Amino acid sequence: MPAYPLPPGSVIGVLGGGQLGRMLALAAARLGFRTVVLTPESDSGAAQVASRTICAAYDDDRALAELAEAADVVTFEFENVPAAVVAALESLGAAVAPGARALAVAQDRVDEKTFLNACRAPTVAFRAIETAADVRAGVEALGAPALLKTRRQGYDGKGQTWVESQADAGEAFARIGGQPAILEARAAFQRELSAIAARGRDGDISIYPLGENHHEGGILRRTVAPASVPTGVFDQAAAIAARILTSLEYVGVMGVELFALDDGHLLVNEIAPRVHNSGHWTLDGCEVDQFEQHVRAIAGWPLGPVTPLARVEMENLIGADVERWRELIKEEEARVWFYGKGEARPGRKMGHINRLRPLG
Amino acid sequence: MPAYPLPPGSVIGVLGGGQLGRMLALAAARLGFRTVVLTPESDSGAAQVASRTICAAYDDDRALAELAEAADVVTFEFENVPAAVVAALESLGAAVAPGARALAVAQDRVDEKTFLNACRAPTVAFRAIETAADVRAGVEALGAPALLKTRRQGYDGKGQTWVESQADAGEAFARIGGQPAILEARAAFQRELSAIAARGRDGDISIYPLGENHHEGGILRRTVAPASVPTGVFDQAAAIAARILTSLEYVGVMGVELFALDDGHLLVNEIAPRVHNSGHWTLDGCEVDQFEQHVRAIAGWPLGPVTPLARVEMENLIGADVERWRELIKEEEARVWFYGKGEARPGRKMGHINRLRPLG
Numbered sequence: 242m243p244a245y246p247l248p249p250g251s252v253i254g255v256l257g258g259g260q261l262g263r264m265l266a267l268a269a270a271r272l273g274f275r276t277v278v279l280t281p282e283s284d285s286g287a288a289q290v291a292s293r294t295i296c297a298a299y300d301d302d303r304a305l306a307e308l309a310e311a312a313d314v315v316t317f318e319f320e321n322v323p324a325a326v327v328a329a330l331e332s333l334g335a336a337v338a339p340g341a342r343a344l345a346v347a348q349d350r351v352d353e354k355t356f357l358n359a360c361r362a363p364t365v366a367f368r369a370i371e372t373a374a375d376v377r378a379g380v381e382a383l384g385a386p387a388l389l390k391t392r393r394q395g396y397d398g399k400g401q402t403w404v405e406s407q408a409d410a411g412e413a414f415a416r417i418g419g420q421p422a423i424l425e426a427r428a429a430f431q432r433e434l435s436a437i438a439a440r441g442r443d444g445d446i447s448i449y450p451l452g453e454n455h456h457e458g459g460i461l462r463r464t465v466a467p468a469s470v471p472t473g474v475f476d477q478a479a480a481i482a483a484r485i486l487t488s489l490e491y492v493g494v495m496g497v498e499l500f501a502l503d504d505g506h507l508l509v510n511e512i513a514p515r516v517h518n519s520g521h522w523t524l525d526g527c528e529v530d531q532f533e534q535h536v537r538a539i540a541g542w543p544l545g546p547v548t549p550l551a552r553v554e555m556e557n558l559i560g561a562d563v564e565r566w567r568e569l570i571k572e573e574e575a576r577v578w579f580y581g582k583g584e585a586r587p588g589r590k591m592g593h594i595n596r597l598r599p600l601g
Numbered sequence: 602m603p604a605y606p607l608p609p610g611s612v613i614g615v616l617g618g619g620q621l622g623r624m625l626a627l628a629a630a631r632l633g634f635r636t637v638v639l640t641p642e643s644d645s646g647a648a649q650v651a652s653r654t655i656c657a658a659y660d661d662d663r664a665l666a667e668l669a670e671a672a673d674v675v676t677f678e679f680e681n682v683p684a685a686v687v688a689a690l691e692s693l694g695a696a697v698a699p700g701a702r703a704l705a706v707a708q709d710r711v712d713e714k715t716f717l718n719a720c721r722a723p724t725v726a727f728r729a730i731e732t733a734a735d736v737r738a739g740v741e742a743l744g745a746p747a748l749l750k751t752r753r754q755g756y757d758g759k760g761q762t763w764v765e766s767q768a769d770a771g772e773a774f775a776r777i778g779g780q781p782a783i784l785e786a787r788a789a790f791q792r793e794l795s796a797i798a799a800r801g802r803d804g805d806i807s808i809y810p811l812g813e814n815h816h817e818g819g820i821l822r823r824t825v826a827p828a829s830v831p832t833g834v835f836d837q838a839a840a841i842a843a844r845i846l847t848s849l850e851y852v853g854v855m856g857v858e859l860f861a862l863d864d865g866h867l868l869v870n871e872i873a874p875r876v877h878n879s880g881h882w883t884l885d886g887c888e889v890d891q892f893e894q895h896v897r898a899i900a901g902w903p904l905g906p907v908t909p910l911a912r913v914e915m916e917n918l919i920g921a922d923v924e925r926w927r928e929l930i931k932e933e934e935a936r937v938w939f940y941g942k943g944e945a946r947p948g949r950k951m952g953h954i955n956r957l958r959p960l961g
Contacts, residue, residue, distance in 0.1 A: 249926055249939035249952070267627055270650045273939025273952060289652040290630045528885065528911075528936060528957060542930045550910050551888075566609055570902045576888060579609035579633020592609070592633060597888060 243313045243336060245442055245541025249273025252292070253536060254312030254335070256299060256326070258285025260580040260590060261318035261516050261532075264524070266290045268532035274540065277311045279304055286581035287318075299326050309333035314539050316493060320347040320514050321394060338492040338539040343514040346489065349392050350423040353511065360488040362481045362509045365500075370422040376410035379424035388425045389413050399459070428508055430500035434468055437520035438482035439494045439534045442541040446486055447534075448479045449527065449547045452519045452555075454498070460588065464555040466522040467600075470501070477507050485512060494535040496520060518590070522553035525576045525595040551597040563591035574598070602696050603673045605802055605901025609633025612652070613896060614672025614695070616659060616686070618645025620940040620950060621678035621876050624884070626650045628892035634900065637671045639664055646941035647678075659686050669693035674899050676853060680707040680874050681754060698852040698899040703874040706849065710752050710783040713871065720848040722841045722869045725860075730782040736770035739784035749773050752781045759819070788868055790860035794828055797880035798842035799854045799894045802901040806846055807894075808839045809887065809907045812879045812915075814858075820948065824915040826882040827960075830861070837867050845872060854895035856880060878950070882913035885936045885955040911957040923951035934958070 243251070253269045255262045258280025266276040266287055275292035278285070279299065288294035293311065297304035300323060308315060314336045327341045346356045351369045358364060368379040370389065380387050390401040404413040404424070414422070433456070438448040450467030451474070482497050496517025498510040520531035529537070529545030537545055558565070563585050569577055572594075579592040603611070613629045615622045618640025626636040626647055635652035638645070639659065648654040653671065657664035660683060668675060674696045687701045706716045711729045718724060728739035730749065740747050750761040764773040764784070774782070793816070798808040810827030811834070842857050856877025858870040880891035889897070889905030897905055918925075923945050929937055932954075939952035 246927065246930065249923070250941070250943075263630070266650075267630060270623070270627055270941070271938055273937075273941055275649055275941065289635055290626075290650050292649040525888065537930075545936075546933055563609070567606065570606065570897075573906055576905075577633075578631055581610070581630070581633055581635065583610075 247274070247313050247540040247542075250275070251313040251540065252277055252311055253539070254279065254308050254315035255287065255291070255318060256280075256315065256322055257318035258282045258287040258294070259318055260286055260582075262287030263290055263580060264532045264578075265316070265318065265516065265536060268530065269536045271533065272536060272540070272542075274536065277308060279308050284583070289581045299323065302329070305329050306333060309335035314338055316515075316535070316539050317344075318515055320344060324348075339489070339495070339514045340492070343489045343491055343495075347512055347514045350390055350511070351392055354423070356488070357485065357509050357512070360484045362485055363506070364509050365428045366426040368424045370414070370424050373411045373414040373419075376404060376414050376422075376424060377407050380404055380407045380410060383424060383426040386427055388427065389417055390423050390425065391417050392421045392423055401459075428500045428510075429502065430508070431503050432501050433510070434470070434474075434478065434499040434501050434507070435464070435517065435519040436478045436482045436497040436499060437494060437517060437523065437531050438479075438486060438497060439531075439538050439544055440486040440491045441538045441544045442492055443543070444487075445544050446483050447544045447547050448482050449520065449523055449531070450549050451475060451478055451499075452522060454519050458588075460559060461518050461557055462559075463557070464519045464522055464553075466526060466553055466555070467549050471505070474501065474505065474507065481507065481509060485509075493538045494520070494531050518557065518593075519555075521578070521593050522555040522595055524578065525597055526551045526553035549600060552600050554596045554598075556594050556596070557590055558592040558594065560585050560587040560589055560591065569594055572596070607634070607673050607900040607902075610635070611673040611900065612637055612671055613899070614639065614668050614675035615647065615651070615678060616640075616675065616682055617678035618642045618647040618654070619678055620646055620942075622647030623650055623940060624892045624938075625676070625678065625876065625896065628890065629896045631893065632896060632900070632902075634896065637668060639668050644943070649941045659683065662689070665689050666693055669695035674698055676875075676895070676899050677704075678875055680704060684708075699849070699855070699874045700852070703849045703851055703855075707872055707874045708753055710750055710871070714783070716848070717845065717869050717872070720844045722845055723866070724869050725788045726786040728784045730774070730784050733771045733774040733779075736764060736774050736782075736784060737767050740764055740767045740770060743784060743786040746787055748785045748787065749777055750783050750785065751777050752783055761819075788860045788870075789862065790868070791863050792861050793870070794830065794834075794838065794859040794861050794867070795824070795877065795879040796838045796842045796857040796859060797854060797877060797883065797891050798839075798846060798857060799891075799898050799904055800846040800851045801898045801904045802852055803903070804847075805904050806843050807904045807907050808842050809880065809883055809891070810909050811835060811838055811859075812882060814879050818948075820919060820950075821878050821917055822919075823917070824879045824882055824913075826886060826913055826915070827909050831865070834861065834865065834867065841867065841869060845869075853898045854880070854891050878917065879915075881938070881953050882915040882955055884938065885957060886911050886913035909960060912960050914956045914958075916954050916956070917950055918952040918954065920945050920947040920949055920951065929954055932956070
């Protein structure tokens with residue numbers, strides 16, 4: 242294990258070559274770190290700005306040995322890093338942050354909600370599902386409609402379906418491939434918020450002002466931050482995030498997706514053990530953005546301030562949205578971020594813009 | 602010549618591998634551009650974040666052909682790019698910005714001041730020097746002490762010396778190597794300011810709030826911005842910068858170093874046809890920093906806003922200063938920038954910090 246804080250010139254390893262890895266590499270460079278990216282993708286967005294890229298499968302033993310040798314600390318940009326990969330890196334002497342425990346919890350939706358409830362982070366009621374009969378029994382217990390999701394994998398609305406009635410149970414189970422799943426009660430929520438929280442190696446915790454999220458077709462479309470919420474709601478979110486981070490002995494930035502109920506209470510929808518799309522507003526809205534905060538945390542540096550400097554509306558540029566670039570670059574108040582990706586396939590996040598307004 | 606505005610995914614070529622090239626590459630990446638750096642230095646700070654590095658001498662024909670082939674537009678991080686290099690790139694079909702004229706003017710101190718005066722940008726009185734006799738005659742005309750500088754090369758106080766009296770003329774001329782020089786009258790200035798100005802391909806001009814500079818041993822030590830100056834002083838600076846940029850049909854960011862005289866008038870000390878150390882405060886003090894502004898300009902994008910978000914004190918970390926990193930990263934209000942350089946030699950700029958305070 243390296244000695245913390247890591248000095249400038251140290252090397253941050255990143256599993257994953259997408260936009261989150263790219264923005265982590267940019268933040269690391271500001272602080273004087275080098276970045277080595279491991280990704281199976283040739284010409285990835287992260288590789289364009291990394292000091293070095295190892296182009297190989299995540300479970301390629303030789304590539305992992307190279308990464309462990311090169312990097313002082315290794316992090317990741319996606320939560321589906323196989324447990325075996327983290328174990329391999331750790332056995333090779335590499336520090337991995339956030340650790341194996343956070344990944345394990347985030348990779349299985351039943352384990353995730355079980356863990357959350359155990360640390361007093363409230364969620365919707367849920368049932369673990371193995372069979373179509375479990376779905377029927379679950380709908381009886383939780384009420385219809387209920388949301389059926391695969392236990393593992395799936396993002397941006399993939400691998401999930403609504404169960405409209407007990408009669409729909411068999412077909413719904415078939416729609417998600419008849420695999421181990423979770424059935425979730427429908428949350429009567431007013432709006433979706435998210436908390437971008439960080440914990441340093443010293444145990445210090447900080448949380449940015451909340452963002453309010455708007456999805457379209459299961460994909461995050463817009464985040465407005467700081468969200469207008471009563472102080473009590475922010476305090477609730479901060480307390481929930483702190484319990485989660487502390488329970489996991491977490492190091493780094495975590496995205497905590499929340500449902501704000503009509504009665505003012507918050508439920509946790511899911512956690513992402515990494516920097517998060519709903520935190521992109523911090524890139525232009527805060528002195529220290531979520532990417533720098535993550536790098537500071539894993540490098541054993543003190544966390545930076547989370548004070549907002551502006552009110553931001555973040556808009557994702559998805560698929561063909563990016564073709565609007567000529568208009569977007571003319572907008573005086575719009576800061577544009579493009580991810581260096583080639584083809585603008587439908588549903589692919591190609592960039593985002595942060596529209597800035599004065600605070601207050 | 603490429604069609605402007607350049608779309609995201611285009612390639613920016615940069616001559617030079619130092620910190621300015623590094624921060625240009627970081628800004629270019631945010632906007633979705635790739636960067637190809639040409640530098641003779643192996644393992645340069647810019648190479649650590651560039652998409653590609655061509656490691657060769659600046660006048661290496663094959664390297665220049667590679668760069669011209671790869672880049673949609675080429676820029677530079679230092680003003681002593683040989684004219685032949687720009688000519689070679691242009692003959693290979695590469696667009697170079699800012700252009701050959703700005704470089705020529707900035708490379709020769711006599712031509713620079715002659716040009717400045719011709720476009721009504723006031724400077725100290727000066728004389729072109731070829732011989733020790735010219736120095737003596739110059740001191741008689743301009744008064745002692747006067748500042749003797751080589752016509753070409755020299756930065757951070759190198760290649761210059763004070764001439765204390767006519768009797769000192771011969772020795773002073775020898776101290777700077779007996780080469781073609783400029784003799785400058787001493788400016789009775791109150792303080793040193795700088796204007797970071799930009800001109801887009803559409804002829805639009807913008808100027809950041811002025812910075813106040815403090816040098817030590819000929820090297821910039823601190824910049825405070827926005828500097829407290831009467832509106833009239835800012836307007837004067839803006840008018841001077843606009844005349845310079847327009848006269849040169851300049852494209853990109855320029856640093857204009859100014860002396861503020863006791864009577865409220867400004868003189869131009871020198872111009873730098875590139876992003877400038879005294880503009881590093883914009884990295885954390887403005888929505889769009891000078892590096893993004895430069896990239897926007899040369900890519901034919903509209904210029905971004907120059908509104909300040911915070912009051913910044915920028916401090917250069919020179920040589921062994923960088924060893925204070927453990928203390929600096931603990932400062933809540935200090936944003937740190939390290940340049941990825943190896944050895945902390947005396948006088949070498951290793952990084953800088955921006956200390957932020959609320960505006961007003």
